[in-house]
Amino acid sequence: MYDFGIKNPTSIDDVKAALGDAEDGQFLAGGQTLIPVLKQRLAMPSDLISLSRVDGLSGITAGGDSISIKAMTRHAEVAANADIKSAIPALAKLAGGIGDPHVRNRGTIGGSVANNDPAADYPAAVLGLGATVITNEREIDADNFFTGMFDTALNEGELITEISFPIPEAVGYIKFPNPATRYALVGVMVAKFGNTVRVAVTGAGPCVFRVPEMEQALTASFSPDSIKDGLVPADDLNNDIHASREYRAHLIGVLARRAVAEANG
């Protein structure tokens, strides 16, 4: 690890000031991605700006038609939250399936979404549910947030403060976990809001994506049988030691059908 300075702001205003004082500051949330990255010397921030002691950056609020999760909320809290379990059960399940208990006790939703790992789970929920990413500068629609592999619409130094998830009529999330890390080899979220259906796929490509062909088929009939094989071509999918692109393309169909079945209870 290269050496760095430490800043421990306690308010969102202090975070901004700390960032301004630092030559090249970087936020530290749960550290479950960033600390390994620092150990490998793949990043060399001048300062780490720890978000752990910032007031008002953690917690879950349930409203009538949406649930808001603050950025520093740990995966384990989302998995155990009663409001999320009843209103968006697939989201609680998704959080409870990230990594292992120790990772879930530290890792945060803000860190996961900001990082946009191609195999991460939360991006599927944010895009699949059409959530809104709220920052210290603005609100960003899920459809405009994930811009590429490990890339997002966030500006330099922009802080995610919370993510607001609309409550769907029905929702399912199924992933094929990598047996070693539990990251998604492929993960599919399907959510139904009245006459609108959203399908988001993580793990399969360089960045989470929607599948309009499945969305149309499911809008016509919200049943697993509506999803035909081959709706997502293999060409642009990930191809690595864990799975071929053809296998991933196949899994998308299988997991999407299971997600619809889960949504239908």
Added chain:
Amino acid sequence: MPAITVRVNGLEVTKEVGARTLLSTFIREQLKLTGTHVGCDTSQCGACVVTLDGKTVKSCAVFAWEADGADIGTIEGLADGDKMHPMQEAFREHHGLQCGFCTPGMVMTAVSLVENNPDIDEDGIRHGLEGNICRCTGYQNIIDAVKTGAKAMRG
């Protein structure tokens, strides 16, 4: 260097730590509590698991200064004098270890799993140990040990 104050197995200590000092390094090298093992140092194996304010964490993936003000529990804090914790006793009884390298993390995790869910079933135990890797036992005896340990902890 920041000075941090933590309570480790109930005892308060104040020490200076470097920015890059991991919680695992602090525990092993500054506190000389070498029961916490470092197997991979890449967040994969769980040998370094300790509790931080009651929750299990991989201490190789937390900076020591992040723990300022916190309660830390390590494997050394489990036994009551010469009397082993029921979970430790169960690992011995069931031969839940061979080389023992993974054992501190396994036992810390198992105790936490049972504390959070006293009636945990085999499926819960298997999923709960997903962050702890053992290269020796093949896991079966570890699962048996945790089942017995859970029963003993329920009393």
